[in-house]
Amino acid sequence: MSSSAKTMLAAIYMDGNIEVKETPLPRPDREEALLKVETAALCATDIKIWQRGHRNIAPGTETILGHEVVGQIVEAGDRVDQTIVGTRVVIPPNVGCGICPACQAGWDSYCPDYKAYGIGLNGSLAEYMLLSSSSISRGNLVTIPDHVPTRIAALAEPTSCCYRGLQECELKAGETVMITGTGPMGILSIITARAMGASTIIAVDPVAERREKSKAFQADYALDPGAGSFNEELLDITGGWGVDVVMVTAPFAKAQLQGIKAAAIGGRINLFAGLAGDDTFTGFPANLVHYRGLKVIGTTGTTPREMRMVTNLMAGNRLEQLKDVVTAVFPLSDIQKAFEEARRGSGLKVLIVPNERAKV
Ligand SMILES: [Zn+2]
Ligand SMILES: [Zn+2]
Numbered sequence: 458m459s460s461s462a463k464t465m466l467a468a469i470y471m472d473g474n475i476e477v478k479e480t481p482l483p484r485p486d487r488e489e490a491l492l493k494v495e496t497a498a499l500c501a502t503d504i505k506i507w508q509r510g511h512r513n514i515a516p517g518t519e520t521i522l523g524h525e526v527v528g529q530i531v532e533a534g535d536r537v538d539q540t541i542v543g544t545r546v547v548i549p550p551n552v553g554c555g556i557c558p559a560c561q562a563g564w565d566s567y568c569p570d571y572k573a574y575g576i577g578l579n580g581s582l583a584e585y586m587l588l589s590s591s592s593i594s595r596g597n598l599v600t601i602p603d604h605v606p607t608r609i610a611a612l613a614e615p616t617s618c619c620y621r622g623l624q625e626c627e628l629k630a631g632e633t634v635m636i637t638g639t640g641p642m643g644i645l646s647i648i649t650a651r652a653m654g655a656s657t658i659i660a661v662d663p664v665a666e667r668r669e670k671s672k673a674f675q676a677d678y679a680l681d682p683g684a685g686s687f688n689e690e691l692l693d694i695t696g697g698w699g700v701d702v703v704m705v706t707a708p709f710a711k712a713q714l715q716g717i718k719a720a721a722i723g724g725r726i727n728l729f730a731g732l733a734g735d736d737t738f739t740g741f742p743a744n745l746v747h748y749r750g751l752k753v754i755g756t757t758g759t760t761p762r763e764m765r766m767v768t769n770l771m772a773g774n775r776l777e778q779l780k781d782v783v784t785a786v787f788p789l790s791d792i793q794k795a796f797e798e799a800r801r802g803s804g805l806k807v808l809i810v811p812n813e814r815a816k817v
Contacts (some may be wrong), residue, residue: 466811467553467583468792471519475507477792480521483579488590490541492548496611497581498525498783499799499807501641506576507796513576523809524550524574527610528702536591547613548581549651549764550574550722552592564593569629582792584811598762602755605771607656608780611808612645616779617759617767619646619704619729623653624763625756626702626725630654635691635700636717637682638707638730639671641805644782646704646729647674649767652775655702659694661715662707674778682715691719699724706730710738717742717753725752759807 464479485491503522506514514520526548530541552572553565560568574580578589592598601610619642627635634655636646639662647658660676662668668679678694680687691700699721705713708730716726732738748754770776784804787795789811799807 462602465581465584467521467788468523469519470506470514470522470788472516473510473798475522475792477790478560480583482585483587485534485587486590487534487536488593490530490537490588490593492526492546492586492588493529493531494526494528494581494584494586494811495545496527496607497523497809497811498611498615499523499795499809500525500615503575503582504604504796504800508800511576515799519570519582521579521583522575523583523604524548524576526586526613527607527609527613528572528581528586530598531585536601541598544600545603545610546649546713547601547610547764547768548588548592549597549599549617549761550575550580550614552578552589552595552597555591555595556721563760563762565760582789582809582811585794596761599811601762601768603771605768606780607785608808609680609771612782612806613764613771614759615642615647615806616649616776617764618642618757619649620653620767621759621763622646622704622729622756623650623702624766625754626704626727626752628653628655628702628725631656632701633657633659633695633698633721634704635659635661635716635719636671636676637703637705637712639667639676639679640706640802641782642729643704643706644671644674644805645779646706647671647676648776648778648782649705650702651675652770657694659691659700659744661712674781682712687715688718695721698722701725703727704729708732708736710736713738714740714742717745717751720749720751722749723751724749725754725772728753728755729757731757766796785810786810
């Protein structure tokens with residue numbers, strides 16, 4: 458427990474500002490639990506909230522951001538199974554209501570009444586995080602063995618979003634995968650696709666430096682989407698067939714269209730990144746979809762089920778390359794520097810360590 462009895466340090470967000478402050482240590486009620494944060498990772502969502510706010514965070518409300526976390530449960534209310542105390546866990550952040558059609562169909566993260574850590578619920582950019590009764594009863598706690606390094610465990614949430622995206626594309630071992638965009642989610646998708654058995658992986662990014670970097674993460678080829686030779690190179694690589702699975706992690710309609718056109722007969726294309734409000738998809742290639750039997754899908758978020766699969770892969774040392782995705786580590790006290798670093802986007806994932814003595 459914190460030495461200063463009943464307080465903890467937390468990065469508090471309000472109205473576009475983020476500041477580290479002493480704040481009361483949350484006390485779990487009879488159905489809640491307390492998580493000691495080992496490490497939290499910053500996500501594009503945190504940066505977006507910092508810059509533009511969020512419709513679920515009312516002006517003038519203090520909230521603790523952060524939803525990518527690994528930690529240890531240190532306390533649980535008397536109505537909670539006490540065997541969870543002491544376990545190391547990762548947290549699927551979106552907690553569904555459990556009774557709506559979306560939740561019952563296993564689409565918890567699409568629940569219209571979801572509660573999410575780092576948005577409606579206080580999140581992980583703090584020394585401790587309160588786990589709500591519904592997140593405990595809905596299974597939004599996934600245990601992760603101690604031997605998984607912190608840098609890898611901290612990325613369980615974003616990695617499981619990529620796993621879900623590829624899984625919904627029905628990726629089969631031996632298939633060819635194209636990943637458009639080599640930001641953090643693109644790189645995590647490359648690493649995950651490899652662990653899921655993809656044979657050839659083609660990374661696509663207009664920025665030469667980012668494109669080349671993707672090869673260090675096991676992309677077999679790195680193509681420039683703007684090059685005149687793009688289609689020819691793609692057909693060359695795939696023996697004239699096209700790619701079986703396309704993950705469009707770049708938030709551009711142009712990239713989505715190119716992704717659909719790159720797909721082989723029977724190909725599956727995931728429009729994984731949302732588009733900015735002023736970007737619209739025009740010229741949908743309906744005949745291509747029809748005559749090639751394509752499936753164009755979308756996914757967002759993750760559920761306990763996918764997170765469990767990802768922690769299993771981590772435990773089996775199948776996602777070792779994730780540790781190289783972490784390009785900066787900051788103590789909680791440097792939260793502003795950390796947000797600046799993540800906003801610049803020159804690196805990949807930024808980690809926050811609330812306990813200054815922790816080794817990451
Ligand atoms: Zn995230
Ligand atoms: Zn629901």
